[in-house]
Amino acid sequence: xxxxxxxxxxxxxxxxxxxxxxxxxxxxxxxxxxxxxxxxxxxxxxxxxxxxxxxxxxxxxxxxxxxxxxxxxxxxxxxxxxxxxxxxxxxxxxxxxxxxxxxxxxxxxxxxxxxxxxxxxxxxxxxxxxxxxxxxxxxxxxxxxxxxxxxxxxxxxxxxxxxxxxxxxxxxxxxxxxxxxxxxxxxxxxxxxxxxxxxxxxxxxxxxxxxxxxxxxxxxxxxxxxxxxxxxxxxxxxxxxxxxxxxxxxxxxxxxxxxxxxxxxxxxxxxxxxxxxxxxxxxxxxxxxxxxxxxxxxxxxxxxxxxxxxxxxxxxxxxxxxxxxxxxxxxxxxxxxxxxxxxxxxxxxxxxxxxxxxxxxxxxxxxxxxxxxxxxxxxxxxxxxxxxxx
Amino acid sequence: xxxxxxxxxxxxxxxxxxxxxxxxxxxxxxxxxxxxxxxxxxxxxxxxxxxxxxxxxxxxxxxxxxxxxxxxxxxxxxxxxxxxxxxxxxxxxxxxxxxxxxxxxxxxxxxxxxxxxxxxxxxxxxxxxxxxxxxxxxxxxxxxxxxxxxxxxxxxxxxxxxxxxxxxxxxxxxxxxxxxxxxxxxxxxxxxxxxxxxxxxxxxxxxxxxxxxxxxxxxxxxxxxxxxxxxxxxxxxxxxxxxxx
Ligand SMILES: Cc1cc2nc3c(=O)[nH]c(=O)nc-3n(C[C@H](O)[C@H](O)[C@H](O)COP(=O)(O)OP(=O)(O)OC[C@H]3O[C@@H](n4cnc5c(N)ncnc54)[C@H](O)[C@@H]3O)c2cc1C
Numbered sequence: 001x002x003x004x005x006x007x008x009x010x011x012x013x014x015x016x017x018x019x020x021x022x023x024x025x026x027x028x029x030x031x032x033x034x035x036x037x038x039x040x041x042x043x044x045x046x047x048x049x050x051x052x053x054x055x056x057x058x059x060x061x062x063x064x065x066x067x068x069x070x071x072x073x074x075x076x077x078x079x080x081x082x083x084x085x086x087x088x089x090x091x092x093x094x095x096x097x098x099x100x101x102x103x104x105x106x107x108x109x110x111x112x113x114x115x116x117x118x119x120x121x122x123x124x125x126x127x128x129x130x131x132x133x134x135x136x137x138x139x140x141x142x143x144x145x146x147x148x149x150x151x152x153x154x155x156x157x158x159x160x161x162x163x164x165x166x167x168x169x170x171x172x173x174x175x176x177x178x179x180x181x182x183x184x185x186x187x188x189x190x191x192x193x194x195x196x197x198x199x200x201x202x203x204x205x206x207x208x209x210x211x212x213x214x215x216x217x218x219x220x221x222x223x224x225x226x227x228x229x230x231x232x233x234x235x236x237x238x239x240x241x242x243x244x245x246x247x248x249x250x251x252x253x254x255x256x257x258x259x260x261x262x263x264x265x266x267x268x269x270x271x272x273x274x275x276x277x278x279x280x281x282x283x284x285x286x287x288x289x290x291x292x293x294x295x296x297x298x299x300x301x302x303x304x305x306x307x308x309x310x311x312x313x314x315x316x317x318x319x320x321x322x323x324x325x326x327x328x329x330x331x332x333x334x335x336x337x338x339x340x341x342x343x344x345x346x347x348x349x350x351x352x353x354x355x356x357x358x359x360x361x362x363x364x365x366x367x368x369x370x371x372x373x374x375x376x377x378x379x380x381x382x383x384x385x386x387x388x389x390x
Numbered sequence: 391x392x393x394x395x396x397x398x399x400x401x402x403x404x405x406x407x408x409x410x411x412x413x414x415x416x417x418x419x420x421x422x423x424x425x426x427x428x429x430x431x432x433x434x435x436x437x438x439x440x441x442x443x444x445x446x447x448x449x450x451x452x453x454x455x456x457x458x459x460x461x462x463x464x465x466x467x468x469x470x471x472x473x474x475x476x477x478x479x480x481x482x483x484x485x486x487x488x489x490x491x492x493x494x495x496x497x498x499x500x501x502x503x504x505x506x507x508x509x510x511x512x513x514x515x516x517x518x519x520x521x522x523x524x525x526x527x528x529x530x531x532x533x534x535x536x537x538x539x540x541x542x543x544x545x546x547x548x549x550x551x552x553x554x555x556x557x558x559x560x561x562x563x564x565x566x567x568x569x570x571x572x573x574x575x576x577x578x579x580x581x582x583x584x585x586x587x588x589x590x591x592x593x594x595x596x597x598x599x600x601x602x603x604x605x606x607x608x609x610x611x612x613x614x615x616x617x618x619x620x621x622x623x624x625x626x627x628x629x630x631x632x633x634x635x
Contacts, residue, residue, distance in 0.1 A: 022462065022466055022579045026574050058575060073580060
């Protein structure tokens with residue numbers, strides 16, 4: 001039984017609109033009804049609950065910031081953040097599915113696509129009739145995507161695509177992949193590659209200890225003939241994928257708070273009920289220290305998200321500001337998960353409680369969409385004006 | 391088919407209950423409000439009926455402006471329009487008179503609400519509304535099927551269930567499993583913003599109940615274990631300590 005209660009130590013609820021609170025409540029209730037009852041089992045069996053794609057579409061969590069004319073919700077970014085928070089409160093893998101579809105597939109098609117591409121793909125991606133994936137990372141180029149090898153050649157009536165992508169969320173089941181590849185001049189462009197096209201395969205990556213309810217795979221292109229109309233016309237250069245990542249990382253900053261809140265809520269409840277030495281363990285100072293520090297860090301992260309949401313809605317959030325929030329909040333959530341797990345003692349080790357699942361999930365979240373250290377370097381470069389990447 | 395659903399605006403089931411002003415006012419600091427859970431069953435059923443057979447669903451709430459988020463939620467779930475009678479819902483009689491006044495000037499085929507609210511749990515409003523309108527009232531109903539202008543309902547009774555049939559119009563108090571709660575989707579939440587919400591002033595109503603003060607139940611005492619070899623100890627405790635026999 002999922003009886004999660006969200007902490008709101010600084011009464012942030014006073015600052016959200018009626019709609020934002022309704023949205024959060026709707027997604028929270030959806031998670032309690034549809035995700036919590038099955039998620040441990042999905043993770044134990046490393047199985048992606050495919051039926052969730054359509055349900056997410058019906059609920060409206062895919063690309064809610066895309067205008068209604070393309071099937072989106074026409075909603076603000078704070079609402080999007082709250083949706084990601086609630087989904088990740090359920091499971092980071094479920095949030096990942098929605099992040100990829102919304103921020104990494106729908107966002108570039110909406111921002112950089114032609115009218116025909118928008119009409120062809122966006123309504124179906126929004127409704128969950130189609131699943132998408134985003135191929136940037138390669139086996140030899142992760143933190144440094146500018147080195148990517150995947151490339152295409154203009155063959156007159158089509159592009160010939162070759163190369164491989166690695167660690168791609170949703171890829172084995174995706175109907176369409178947004179693939180970042182270099183042209184003959186070495187300039188990065190995006191191609192929409194549809195499932196089933198000859199030469200294109202998407203094998204699954206197995207044995208993950210993290211995001212086990214999210215499916216991850218490769219994208220392999222062996223002389224794939226991509227129709228010319230499948231190139232996104234309005235983007236060229238690495239700033240394209242980086243803008244998508246800004247949108248996704250923004251959602252992750254909120255999502256991580258959700259995972260942390262779930263761990264905190266579970267640990268607080270447990271600490272008040274678990275008796276050792278004839279007292280609830282919550283009466284011991286060391287346990288209180290853990291819980292007090294958790295709620296302090298969660299509250300700080302909530303405030304960071306709230307302000308970042310305002311900046312994003314005003315079109316003013318910078319890449320560096322988003323990096324700071326992604327890095328801080330994911331790291332915070334990992335620390336909270338580790339402390340919360342200790343409070344549950346042996347019970348924290350099993351899937352009967354969500355904490356260890358969150359903890360393992362967050363190991364991916366701290367790595368993907370820019371590692372913890374890379375985000376630090378982004379802040380470093382921003383404040384000193386000197387890049388320390390190379 | 392025109393359906394009126396009456397919704398109460400009540401503290402969430404996890405709220406900590408306390409009182410202010412010498413125990414005469416409910417302390418709503420930090421309390422989250424929700425649609426009364428039984429009322430939400432009624433609303434879900436109304437929407438199912440409209441989806442199957444057409445018509446409209448209007449929600450009504452007797453409450454001050456702070457209940458509007460709750461009303462918006464009902465619109466997000468799928469009601470077509472809403473009425474708020476602008477008054478503090480002081481007691482069941484007052485609320486019933488307001489609802490009846492609205493229902494008199496609009497003809498509804500069905501007036502649905504929860505079997506009871508979850509704040510005062512009086513379970514009286516459906517009966518009173520029906521009486522004021524001269525309509526039949528049935529509660530608590532767990533199943534409702536419509537055939538033309540006749541409804542067949544299952545009702546919980548002591549030790550079994552009763553199946554009743556009733557022609558439109560009537561009033562019913564609902565409970566699970568009459569329908570499944572609906573989670574509003576994003577589209578519903580956004581469209582709720584532009585759905586009509588009429589605010590009406592209350593009709594005059596005579597005060598028949600006076601609220602004196604509230605009391606919370608005594609906290610549960612510790613559990614005492616009694617050795618099965620000495621059952622007389624139980625009688626001693628019940629007689630001399632609990633003083634209930
Ligand atoms: C479950 C999962 C899902 C994913 N989904 C997607 C997806 O959908 N699409 C996609 O394109 N990618 C996806 N990724 C890939 C992810 O974004 C990359 O793993 C990430 O960017 C890191 O790249 P890497 O694994 O190659 O690590 P590397 O770049 O090799 O980094 C290894 C270590 O070196 C450090 N490092 C690297 N460069 C520097 C430097 N200059 N200074 C200091 N330290 C440095 C890193 O911080 C890290 O600690 C996913 C990954 C996972 C695990």
